[in-house]
Amino acid sequence: DLYLNPTYSFDNYIEGDCNRLARSAGMAVAQRPGVTSFNPLLIYGGVGLGKTHLVQAIGNHIKGHHHDKFVLYVSSEKFTNQFINAIKSNTLQDFTDFYMKVDALILDDVQFLSGKEKTQDTFFHIFNHLHQSGRQIIMTSDRRPSELQGLQDRLLSRFKWGLTADLQQPDFETRIAIIQRKLQAEGIYIEYSVIEYIAHSVNTNVRELEGVIISLMAQASLVRRDIDLDLAKVVMKNIVTAEDREVNIDTIQEIVSDYYDVSIADLKGKSRKKELVYPRQVAMYFAKELTDLSLKSIGYHFGGRDHSTVIHAIQTISDLMEQDDSVKDAVQKIRSTFS
Ligand code: ADP
Ligand code: MG
Structure with missing residues (x-):
């Protein structure tokens, strides 16, 4: 019941080739928690592929169909924090007692326990107790168990007792x-x-x-x-x-100064010489196109000019591109070096 989000269900979990095994194993476990051989059930897959949704759906289904069962969903991070707090407040026994009462334990993102030896020790005991007494354990991980570094071998070998199923990129x-x-x-x-x-x-x-x-x-x-x-x-x-848009203003100034063979100092400098004004305007034009900087901060990066100068520069280059193919070509050439 705790920490379950009712918006995640099997109904709104779309089935496809990418998740068929995991979904049907999850369904089997949801219908008969602790009874199938899928204990523990470990779902693994990359970020955003639906691990949390699926295990939450399992939890909600158990809760909805087996009213006597105590279902607990907890992220591994929260589990770790609760464990640390229990140590601090000298209530470790309460902590373990609580978890040992759960009928279906869902531990999300178990890779988070990597390197946390004490937390793993305690989870190991909880796991053994639950498993021996026929309670269901469901876990998720962002990678397959064999690639879970920093997790104790005795835990990993227990993960293999049940079923491991992966989620793939949606087709x-x-x-x-x-x-x-x-x-x-x-x-x-x-x-x-x-x-x-x-x-x-x-x-x-x-x-x-x-x-x-x-x-x-x-x-x-x-x-x-x-x-x-x-x-x-x-x-x-x-x-x-x-x-x-990882392009930043420094890169733009470097590339433009290279292209027109002027120094960066000149791009930022005060000179109004035509040979400098034009490259400067091109650089400002690209700063607007390729970064999220405001006109004001673009001006700031070009020797503290104000935003109306930047607007003028952008307008000038846009106009020139329409009138003069060589300007258009130059802009396209420069642009291609950013991608
Ligand atoms: P993970 O925990 O693997 O990072 P989530 O379970 O948080 O991924 O899923 C990311 C989002 O995609 C969620 O909003 C979830 O509801 C949605 N989602 C993932 N898989 C499916 C699916 N098969 N059908 C419908 N929605 C899905
Ligand atoms: Mg998740």
Whole structure:
């Protein structure tokens, strides 16, 4: 009951090739906790692939169907902190007694116990007690047990008593289903081609996929229009460039000064010579395009100029690019060195 979040269920956990074994093992454990041979059940997989959701769904299912059972979900971090506090306040016995009363123990992100010997000792005793008395243990980890460094061998060997199942990156069909499910839950309809576009563009993990959908909904309500392909493209572009925006102002100044063979000091300096003003304006133009800096702070990085100078620089370069192909080429060449 404790720490379970009722919003995570099997109903809203989309099944796909990427999670089929883990999901069905989780379902079996949820229906018959402590009875199957999947004890412990260890789910592993990278960040954002649905470990917490799945084990929470197991916990909620047990709680909903076996009212007499005491279900406890706890992150390994919280478990460790509780343990430390119990030592400090001399209540270690209460701590272990409490955990030994649990019917289904869900310990999330067990890799967090790495190197924490005392915490592992205590968990080992709790584990043994629970396992011997037919109680269910469910754990998650961000990597497979054989790669869990800093965990005691006696613990790792016990993890192998049950079933280990992994979660993989969601495949295309699963991503489609997850997007549809999410939109349905929000009561939003968008065209299938747009859903496909999103599923093609985001193929890392489910958390990121959800982030994109949230941005899309936010953007759509901001500009008061429906989510269509154009809007999706704009949002995706912003998300991608926001991540690529590791370019900082120093790099921009270096590259531009190299390209035009002027010094960085000159870029920041006071001279109004044409040979210097133009590269300076190009550098400011890129500072605006490639960083998140405000006009004011861009000006600050160019010898303390004010924001109207920066606006003027950006405008000048934009105009020149339209009028003069050589300027356009130069800007494109410089831009390509940033990516
Ligand atoms: P992890 O614990 O592996 O880092 P989470 O369980 O927190 O990942 O999942 C990240 C987000 O993705 C959560 O909002 C979760 O609800 C969602 N999610 C993950 N897998 C699925 C799935 N198969 N179906 C629906 N939502 C999912
Ligand atoms: Mg998690």
